[in-house]
Amino acid sequence: MPDKLYTHDHEWLQIGEDGLATIGITDHAQNALGDIVFVELPEPGRSIAKGDGCAVVESVKAASDIYAPLSGTVAENNPAIVEEPALINKDPESSGWFFKLRLDDPTAIGGLMSKADYDKFVETL
Amino acid sequence: MVPFAGYDMPVQYEGIIAEHLACRNGAALFDVSHMGQAEFLDAQAFEKLVPGDIIGLKPGRQRYTLLVNEAGGIIDDLMVANLGDRFQLVLNASRKEIDLAHLAAHGVRVTALPNRALLALQGPRAAELLDEAAGLTFMAATEIEVSGIACVVTRSGYTGEDGFEIGCAADAAEKLAETLLARGAVPAGLGARDSLRLEAGLCLYGNDIDETTNPIAANLAFAIGKRRKLDWDFLGGDLVRLASENEPLKKLVGIRIEGRAPARAGTAIRAAGETAWPIGRVTSGTFAPTLNAPIALGYVRSDFAAAGTPLDLIVRDRAIPGTVTNLPFIPHHYVR
Incomplete structure (x- = not known):
């Protein structure tokens, strides 16, 4: 699999050769949110634009919006985290993925960070 | 850590759910030193500002009461304990300055105790961990030593569980906390404190009650003393009485x-x-x-x-x- 890319909003995405991007939140994000108890995901077929609020995560203490890192159409969402939201805390960057997006333009990845750059960014927070 | 009422407060240590369940199933320790503490002597003067029976509060007992304004709204909800030679108050952190100014403006002589810390030990194992105070019943108050530290202990709390609130000099608080943690209490933060009090149906000042809320609408009629309902002779009493006689x-x-x-x-x-x-x-x-x-x-x-x-x-x-x-x-x- 290709390397993950990261946003300043603490999301990760991994773009497959099929042009599908798998999207989730980072370990730093789940740690900051605390115990996640509810997640609302975009339905397959929904078209979303970069920067749109497209999912909601609720921890015991607060609700947080998840913003689309790139534009595209939702291909699939992850029923496992709806069933068991704590999976996002346990395994945020793998089985705790949120949804897959068929990207409008898989080459439009400007502004996203590498793992190393994201880790540096987190250290500055 | 988050800013809260002018203090840096821990939202969580291990995690809100783990801390919450530790309190429901064992014993959790909260640092609630941000709460205001104060003391006064004159129960008669104090009673003019609250609906609770304070003159009738026996030594060694604590009572939940309210500071009510002229309009019958709630200035703060608070605990009053009769320690025998004085009465002790525990006030909400965000309201303590307002409360003290209100009390002073109405001629109640109150001494603020800014150098007192307050810890809350809560949960079904609390009495086992603080066996020095295991003889107290709910809402009893006493002055005892815990590991050589002079403490004011009440059997009360904000979680719905059995437990204690333990006041001591601020410079002894760290040692007291370490003593209770060593006995098996789990540290818990503001997040669990909020989820615990909400499950217990207890109001949070600023959220569920404020200066525009009357005690009747907030289900706090129980805080009006029987004797006080005879003459309603406290600030805002006429309006609280009106609220109590009509469906809110x-x-x-x-x-x-x-x-x-x-x-x-x-x-x-x-x-x-x-x-x-x-x-x-x-x-x-x-x-x-x-x-x-x-x-x-x-x-x-x-x-x-x-x-x-x-x-x-x-x-x-x-x-x-x-x-x-x-x-x-x-x-x-x-x-x-």
């Missing part, structure tokens, strides 16, 4: 919510299935770890306040079904 326009109720999405403070409440104007609003809402379900406190129009009434909560533009539920959400476990 709105009432604070508990709400169980379907699904898993919490309805936070501010969420509009509608009559079930209606799209009309809201009939109420959530004042506190969270995901209840003990119930594994979302719960809320909110004010609804009185004709929607009966237990079992179906409601819709409008979360992110969608109506989520809820039901008015008797409080507390989980039974209190006080040792009486």
